[in-house]
Amino acid sequence: MALIVQKYGGTSVGDIQRIKNVAQRVIDSRKQGHDVIVVVSAMSGETNRLIALAQQVTSDCSGPEVDLLLATGEQVTVSLLGLALQEMGQPSHSYLGSQVKIVTDKAFSKALIQSIDARKIHMALAEGCVGVIAGFQGVTCEGEITTLGRGGSDTSAVAIAAAVKADLCEIYTDVDGVYTADPRICPNARKLDKISHEEMLELASLGSKVLQIRSVELAANHQVNLMVRSSFNNNAGTLLTSEESTMEKIVVSGVALDESEAKLAIRDVPDQPGICMQVFGAIAEANINVDMIIQNTGADGRADLSFTVPALELAKAKKIVMGLKDKLGFTTIDADEDIAKVSIVGVGMRSHAGVAAKAFALLAQNKINIDMISTSEIKISVVVRKGEGKKAVAILHDGFELYAT
Ligand code: ASP
Ligand code: MG
DSSP states (O other): OOEEEEEEOGGGGSSHHHHHHHHHHHHHHHHTTOEEEEEEOOOTTHHHHHHHHHHHHOSOOOSHHHHHHHTHHHHHHHHHHHHHHHHTTOOEEEEOTTTTTEEEOSOTTSOOEEEEOTHHHHHHHHTTOEEEEESSEEEOTTSOEEEOOTTTHHHHHHHHHHHHTOSEEEEEESSSSOBSSOTTTOTTOOBOSEEEHHHHHHHHHTTOTTSOHHHHHHHHHTTOOEEEEESSSOOOOEEEEOGGGSSSOOSOOEEEEEOSEEEEEEEEEEOOTTHHHHHHHHHHHTTOOOOOEEEEEOTTSEEEEEEEEEGGGHHHHHHHHHTTHHHHTOOOEEEEOOEEEEEEEOGGGGTOSOHHHHHHHHHHHTTOOOOEEEEETTEEEEEEEGGGHHHHHHHHHHHTTOSOO
């Protein structure tokens, strides 16, 4: 008998029939003798619908009221799933994040979990109940409702699994697991049986939207066994493991596309100490994540500084930099939303040379121009024109022979 946390995403609870199917899956796990805690997202589209409502009454879609609004989506699904379980004869208890005391900091709409008091959940399990917990939400010490950021119920599930010391955390979604590339772009993409936390972290941050990135970090830090699988069939999913336990070191495991970033280029900044500190200090202060950074130094003591930020925060970032114009003494700042980031990831890159050269050759042969490059030990990312992003993914995926055979 194991203690399993099962998380069901929005599409898996997208309508009443699907909620009943989830209840059946949970009951099947109970019948196999397992204790089950279920974490659910809002019904698919619901969080977007709530955001759209808020946008109709305010231009500043942030703060306590917005979190209070968004948290209602998950309140609906925990209630309905609890009712469905009970109707099918399975005792259950449904909880909001605030009820099981998922305590977070006060960063509304991107709150960090500080602690979880698992006592109530353990009591429910001891009584033979299934615990059904609302994902994506928590509560501050002062009792204000918070949310964890889009896709946050993955993080809720892993945090709960860590808090209750679950044997396994299953993330149920509408795909069979983690693929070598998005199957909508590469129909011949292959499902991976295993992937290391590190590779998954890179893939998740690179726009492969299977898991919220924070959940992978949490799983790695707390040694939670994490499995991604489909709620629509019984196929084995993808297991996230530590790098040591992946048997052979595949050089390239996957190719990811991220179309959600935009680029800012500050032209002719004086090339002197402290410039980067001021630019990126101010941007960090506004809580905007910077991804790639490139600085080119000219011969005339001036430099160009280019970097990427989430496209949604481009305007804000641009305004911040404009505010520094007199202090920094640059000439212009250009914003470019027409970009896509394409990345190849694999732990085997640590020990294999020539991966970057091969990737650049593949792109060159197909006349795709590279705008920016960044690398880590296990990743190579390039920025290309947005219209060429998908093509670049397919070229790299096939060039590195990642397809199913
Ligand atoms: N319902 C939230 C969202 O759509 C959280 C989640 O689905 O994980 O972002
Ligand atoms: Mg999700």
